[in-house]
Structures are given as C-alpha cells and as structure tokens.
Amino acid sequence: MKQVDMKKIFCVYLPLIVILLFILFPFYWTLITSVKPEDELYGTVVTYWPRAFTLESYRKLFTTTVNFFGAIKNSFLVATMTTLVSLTASTLAAYAFSRYQFAGRKILMCTFLCNNMFPTVLLLIPLYSIMRKMGLLYTPTSLVLSYTTFTIPFSVWLLLGFLNDLPMSLEEAALVDGCNRGVAFVRIILPILGPCLVATGVYIFMTSWNEYTFAVMFTNAETRTIPVALKSLIGQLGVQWDLLTAGGIITIIPVCIMFFFAQKRLVEGLTAGAVKG
Amino acid sequence: MVKKRTIWPYVLVAPAVFIILCVVFIPVINAIIMSFQNYDLRRPKEIAFNGFSNYAAACRDPLFWGSLTRTIIWVVCGVGFQFLFGFILALLLNKEFKGRGVVRAVSMIPWVTPGVLIGLMWRWIYDGNFGVLNDLLLKVHFITDKIPFLSQVTTAFPSVIVTIIWQGIPFFALMLLAALQGVSTDIYEASDIDGASAWQKLILITIPSIKNTIFVTALLRIIWVANSVDVIFNMTEGGPAYSTQTLSVYIFNKGNALNLGYASAMALLMAVLLLFVAVPYLKMNFKEEV
Numbered sequence: 001m002k003q004v005d006m007k008k009i010f011c012v013y014l015p016l017i018v019i020l021l022f023i024l025f026p027f028y029w030t031l032i033t034s035v036k037p038e039d040e041l042y043g044t045v046v047t048y049w050p051r052a053f054t055l056e057s058y059r060k061l062f063t064t065t066v067n068f069f070g071a072i073k074n075s076f077l078v079a080t081m082t083t084l085v086s087l088t089a090s091t092l093a094a095y096a097f098s099r100y101q102f103a104g105r106k107i108l109m110c111t112f113l114c115n116n117m118f119p120t121v122l123l124l125i126p127l128y129s130i131m132r133k134m135g136l137l138y139t140p141t142s143l144v145l146s147y148t149t150f151t152i153p154f155s156v157w158l159l160l161g162f163l164n165d166l167p168m169s170l171e172e173a174a175l176v177d178g179c180n181r182g183v184a185f186v187r188i189i190l191p192i193l194g195p196c197l198v199a200t201g202v203y204i205f206m207t208s209w210n211e212y213t214f215a216v217m218f219t220n221a222e223t224r225t226i227p228v229a230l231k232s233l234i235g236q237l238g239v240q241w242d243l244l245t246a247g248g249i250i251t252i253i254p255v256c257i258m259f260f261f262a263q264k265r266l267v268e269g270l271t272a273g274a275v276k277g
Numbered sequence: 278m279v280k281k282r283t284i285w286p287y288v289l290v291a292p293a294v295f296i297i298l299c300v301v302f303i304p305v306i307n308a309i310i311m312s313f314q315n316y317d318l319r320r321p322k323e324i325a326f327n328g329f330s331n332y333a334a335a336c337r338d339p340l341f342w343g344s345l346t347r348t349i350i351w352v353v354c355g356v357g358f359q360f361l362f363g364f365i366l367a368l369l370l371n372k373e374f375k376g377r378g379v380v381r382a383v384s385m386i387p388w389v390t391p392g393v394l395i396g397l398m399w400r401w402i403y404d405g406n407f408g409v410l411n412d413l414l415l416k417v418h419f420i421t422d423k424i425p426f427l428s429q430v431t432t433a434f435p436s437v438i439v440t441i442i443w444q445g446i447p448f449f450a451l452m453l454l455a456a457l458q459g460v461s462t463d464i465y466e467a468s469d470i471d472g473a474s475a476w477q478k479l480i481l482i483t484i485p486s487i488k489n490t491i492f493v494t495a496l497l498r499i500i501w502v503a504n505s506v507d508v509i510f511n512m513t514e515g516g517p518a519y520s521t522q523t524l525s526v527y528i529f530n531k532g533n534a535l536n537l538g539y540a541s542a543m544a545l546l547m548a549v550l551l552l553f554v555a556v557p558y559l560k561m562n563f564k565e566e567v
Contacts, residue, residue: 008374016369016380020363023384024448026398029409033401046412075550089293096289108290110559116497117555120504120530122544125537126307129318149300149382152293181285210391212507213529231511241401248394252386259389261380263382271455273492 027252034058034245041242057242061250064233068247070222071229078225079208081144083201086151091197093152095157095185099168109160115153120213123149128217138220146214151204158203158269160197163189194252199265202258209255226251308541312526316538331542340519341543344527347434348503351523355441355502358496362442363449364491368483371457374518388447396511399440403512407461423542427513429490430520439511444508456490457483489561496551500551 033041036050050069061068062114096102097109127146128137166189174184190197212227219228230251233244259266290515313329335341369382387395402410405425414420426436464482473481484491506529509515515522515530522530524547 012369012372012374015365019366019369019446020380020384022385022443026395026402026443027386029402030394030398043409046407046409048409084298089296092289093293096286100283100286102286105286111297112293113559114555115297117500117551117558118301118305119525119544119547119551120506121525121540122308122548123301123304124529125532125540125544126304126311128532129311129316129537130304130307132564145296145300148296152296156293180354181390183413210389210393212391212393212511217533225508226488227391230391230393230397241404241407244397244399246399250541251394252390255389256386259385260382263385264564267451271452 030245030248033241034249036242038242056247061243061246064243066229066232067221068226068229068250071224071226072250074219074223075225078140078143078147079205081140082147082151082208083204085144086148086155086204086233087197087201089148090152090155090200091158091193094156094163095189097156097160098163099171112153112156115149116157118149120150124214124217127214130134131218137218138223140223142218143211143215143223143225147208147211148216151207154207155204156198158200159193159196161269162193162200165193195265196269199262199269202262203266205258206255209251256273284518308544311538312542314538316536316541318535318537322355327538332546334539335446335543335546340527341524343519344524347521348525350434351438351441352499352503354438355445356498358438358442359445359449359498359502360491362446362496364453366413366446366450367457368479369454370454385447385451387444388451390444392444392505392507393447393511395440395444396508399436399443399538400427400512403436428517430518433513433517433521437509439513440508441502441505445502448498449494452490452494453487456487460486493558493561496561499554500558503547503551503554 031083032048032050032202035053035055036047037052037054037056040047040051088094093112099219110139123146127142131142132136136145170188171184174188175181179187210227211225212231214227215228216231216272219225224232226247230244230247233240233247312331313326313328314324316331366384370377370384390442402408403426405411405428408423408426410426411420411423415423424432426432431500464486466476468478470480486520502524503523506525509521509523509526510529513521515526524543528540528543528547531543
C-alpha cells in the first residue's frame with residue numbers, strides 16, 4: 001500500500017505541481033507586484049512575499065492620464081455589442097445548417113470554417129483602409145465589425161456542434177402538434193440550447209475583451225479598450241510595473257469569473273468536433 | 278433534416294453571410310488589389326498600380342526571409358512544446374485525485390488571459406534589473422550576472438518562445454483530456470492482462486486512439502501561433518535587431534507604418550503558406566460531414 005502511494009506521488013502529484021507552478025507563477029507574480037510599495041518593487045532585494053501591502057497602485061491606476069476607467073467602459077461596450085451581434089447571426093446560421101438541406105449549404109459551411117484560418121494581418125490592413133474611408137476609424141463600431149470576422153465563424157462552428165447533438169424528434173413532435181418551425185425554435189430549441197448559447201457568448205465576450213491587434217490600430221485615446229490602455233501605461237520614462245500589474249489583475253478578473261461559470265459547457269463544445277473527427 | 282424546397286434556410290443564414298461578405302470578402306479583395314499598388318498612406322498622392330513590384334520587393338527583402346525563417350522556428354518549437362507539456366498535463370488530469378475539477382479549471386487560466394497581459398507579465402519576469410527570473414537563477418547559482426533576457430539578440434527569441442509555450446499548454450491539455458476520456462477502458466484492462474507496460478500502453482493504445490484529436494488541435498494551434506502578434510509585440514516589438522520579428526509581427530509593423538501595399542502583399546504570401554496547413558484541417562472536418 002505504501003509503495004503505491006509513493007508511486008502516485010512521483011508520477012502524478014510531483015509533475016502536476018511542477019506544471020501548475022509554471023502555469024500559475026506569472027499570475028502570482030503579477031498579483032504581488034501590484035500590491036508592493038514602489039520602494040520594495042524597485043529595491044535591491046527581490047521579495048517573494050511583500051513586506052508591506054498597499055493598494056496605492058490601484059488608486060493611481062484610475063487617476064493617471066490614461067483614463068483606465070474609460071477603457072473599461074469601452075471594452076464592455078465593444079465586447080457586449082460583439083457578443084449580441086455574433087450570437088444572433090451565428091445561432092440563426094447554425095440552425096439552418098443543422099436542420100435544413102439546401103443548395104449551397106456545403107460551400108457556405110466551408111466558407112465559415114475557412115474563415116478561422118485567415119491570417120489576422122490579412123484582414124487588418126484592408127479593414128483599416130476601409131474603415132478610414134467610411135469614417136468609422138476610431139469608433140467602437142469599427143472594432144465590433146472587425147471582431148465579427150473571427151467570432152461569427154467560430155461561433156457557427158461551436159453552435160453547429162451543439163445543435164447536431166440535439167435530436168430532430170424534439171421539433172418534429174412540436175410540428176406534429178401544430179406548431180410552426182419558428183414557434184418550435186423559440187419554444188423548444190432555444191430553452192434547451194440556453195446553456196450552450198451562454199458558453200458561446202462567454203467565448204465571444206472573452207475574445208473581444210482580450211483582443212489587441214485590431215484594437216491598437218482602430219482606436220484612439222478616447223475609444224481605446226483595456227488591452228490598448230494597458231500597453232499605453234508603458235510611457236517614455238519606462239514601465240510603471242505597479243500600475244501595469246494592477247491593471248492586468250483588473251482585466252482578467254471579469255473573464256476569469258465568466259470562464260469558470262461557462263467552462264464545462266464550453267469545453268464540451270470545443271472538443272465535440274475534434275474528438276468525433 | 279428538412280429537404281423540402283423553402284427559402285427559410287437562406288433567410289436564416291443571410292445575416293451571418295452578409296456580415297462575413299462585408300468584413301471578410303470585401304477586405305480580402307481589397308487586400309489583393311492593394312498588394313498590386315504602391316499604397317502608402319504617408320504618401321497618398323503616389324498611390325498607383327505597380328504590378329508585381331510589392332511581391333518582387335518581398336522576395337528581395339532579407340527581413341521578409343528572416344522573419345519567415347523565424348516564423349517556422351516559432352511555430353515548430355512553440356506548438357511542439359505546447360503539445361508535449363499539454364499532453365503530459367492531460368495525462369495527469371486524466372488520473373483520479375482530489376480536487377481534480379479545480380486544478381483543471383485553474384490550469385486553463387492562461388488560455389483566457391489577453392495576449393497583451395501575457396506579453397507584459399513575462400516581460401516583467403524577464404526584466405534585466407528587477408526581474409524575478411534573474412533573481413531565481415542567481416539564487417541557485419545557475420548564472421553569476423544578471424541577464425537582460427529580452428534585450429540581447431541571443432536570448433530574446435528563446436524567451437518569447439517560452440512565453441508562447443506557456444500560453445498554449447492549456448488549450449492542448451483541454452482538447453487532449455477530452456479525447457483521453459473518450460478512450461474505452463476495456464482496451465487498457467485487456468492490455469493489463471497481456472502484461473503491457475505503462476509505456477507500451479501509451480505508445481500502442483493511448484496515442485493511436487487520440488491521434489485525430491492530436492492532429493486537429495495541432496493544426497489549429499499552428500495557425501493561431503503563426504498568426505499571433507500581441508505576445509511578441511508587447512514583449513519586444515520584434516526587436517532587438519529584428520531577432521524576434523516573425524512574419525505576422527513584420528506585417529503588423531509595416532501596417533502600423535501605413536505601408537499598406539507592401540504589408541498586403543506579404544499578408545497574402547503568408548495566407549498562401551498557411552493554406553498548406555489549413556487544407557488538411559478542412560478535409561478532416563468535412564470527411565465526417567454527410
């Protein structure tokens with residue numbers, strides 16, 4: 001018995017602890033950096049547990065010229081709009097792909113799948129020139145539109161997996177009872193699909209909240225989102241690490257909370273296609 | 278599946294197709310046109326068609342070839358080690374132990390962390406003056422002097438590769454774990470009776486059973502890692518002396534410098550290269566579609 005326990009410690013717990021240390025250490029370091037006073041942060045000795053706690057950096061973060069609070073508002077606006085637009089469009093499309101056989105179905109599905117493969121920079125550059133011509137540059141709309149380039153194809157793919165797992169007989173029963181398809185969709189499919197829609201929505205929200213490449217080119221000081229604001233904390237005089245780490249912690253808290261609630265369903269959706277394949 | 282002729286499916290896909298047409302197809306056509314133009318927004322009066330000049334310039338550009346080489350190293354090392362550690366993590370998480378659910382959820386956090394923050398967090402860890410990595414390595418007497426990891430040519434690229442590996446481990450672990458849980462336990466029980474060693478079970482049973490998932494996940498990751506800009510850009514911006522500039526970062530820098538014609542030409546070349554990876558992925562996905 002003792003021998004088995006030792007084996008488990010060496011083959012499971014020990015490697016697990018090593019990998020987890022590697023994965024989690026950067027977050028730990030970011031967190032304690034954000035609560036260290038400045039003299040300790042840039043002192044000669046590196047401390048692994050702060051000698052003094054302070055929330056000064058969080059207070060300073062919201063009073064700098066960067067307008068971090070504005071960036072949080074912009075990020076919320078952009079991520080919420082992107083989620084609403086992408087989720088509506090992709091739920092309808094995924095339902096059509098899953099429940100109807102129609103001319104052009106295969107080619108359209110292939111198109112959506114191909115979109116996941118496009119280099120970001122290939123879209124970034126023409127979109128920049130188009131947004132500029134249309135006068136949309138530096139507006140939240142330009143970001144919402146550019147984010148749909150990757151959120152819609154990915155959500156269609158995710159939702160299609162969820163919908164294909166729901167038996168047809170569900171709606172057929174409703175159709176027999178005299179409902180039309182629209183009513184059957186709203187009354188039967190949507191409620192069952194609810195948790196999957198939430199998971200997909202969380203995924204869309206997360207990716208738009210985190211996106212940087214488009215955001216840095218399509219926003220200015222007033223419309224910038226959190227990732228861009230974080231980067232702009234790096235000024236001419238070097239990096240203010242206490243502010244930056246405090247901003248980082250604030251950035252990941254909302255996505256982490258959402259992810260923990262949605263992770264089970266999201267993982268199911270992500271893995272469904274690949275595991276079957 | 279409804280086979281009757283009706284316009285409903287077209288109505289349902291219309292919004293998504295319309296959006297994608299506007300934000301993907303028109304821009305790609307735009308990019309193709311721009312790639313044949315001398316399109317520099319800093320000199321708007323000189324915008325004119327110039328045939329294949331941008332493509333020819335890319336072929337002669339040592340920075341293009343250099344960043345292409347670095348992209349290959351970046352993808353091979355990055356995705357390779359992501360797979361290795363992700364697979365180990367998946368195997369560990371597939372074992373029964375207390376708190377497995379929590380460990381699984383927690384180990385996924387890098388996947389939901391913004392690339393900017395990842396870049397900046399690691400930049401702080403690698404810092405030459407106050408960085409924790411230098412302090413740790415000094416403490417174990419691995420080094421005698423502090424190393425400015427991100428500002429010297431020899432260490433910068435390996436350092437950013439470690440960061441991308443860190444970012445990609447969770448996604449691999451997640452996908453492979455789901456596949457592992459789908460492998461039937463009967464085969465393992467049968468192999469136990471035959472006296473198979475743990476290693477034999479891994480090579481002969483586990484890996485063949487999940488090879489499709491490995492394949493699909495690796496292809497997806499290759500495309501994502503090749504495209505990623507934010508991590509490198511926020512750690513080094515492609516420097517020092519271009520030593521961390523991958524093709525995506527190079528194109529992004531050119532785009533930022535408003536030389537859109539040249540950037541489009543290189544982006545299209547990159548898209549063609551990525552097609553070689555994308556085609557097998559698409560084939561896999563449609564094989565099961567009836």
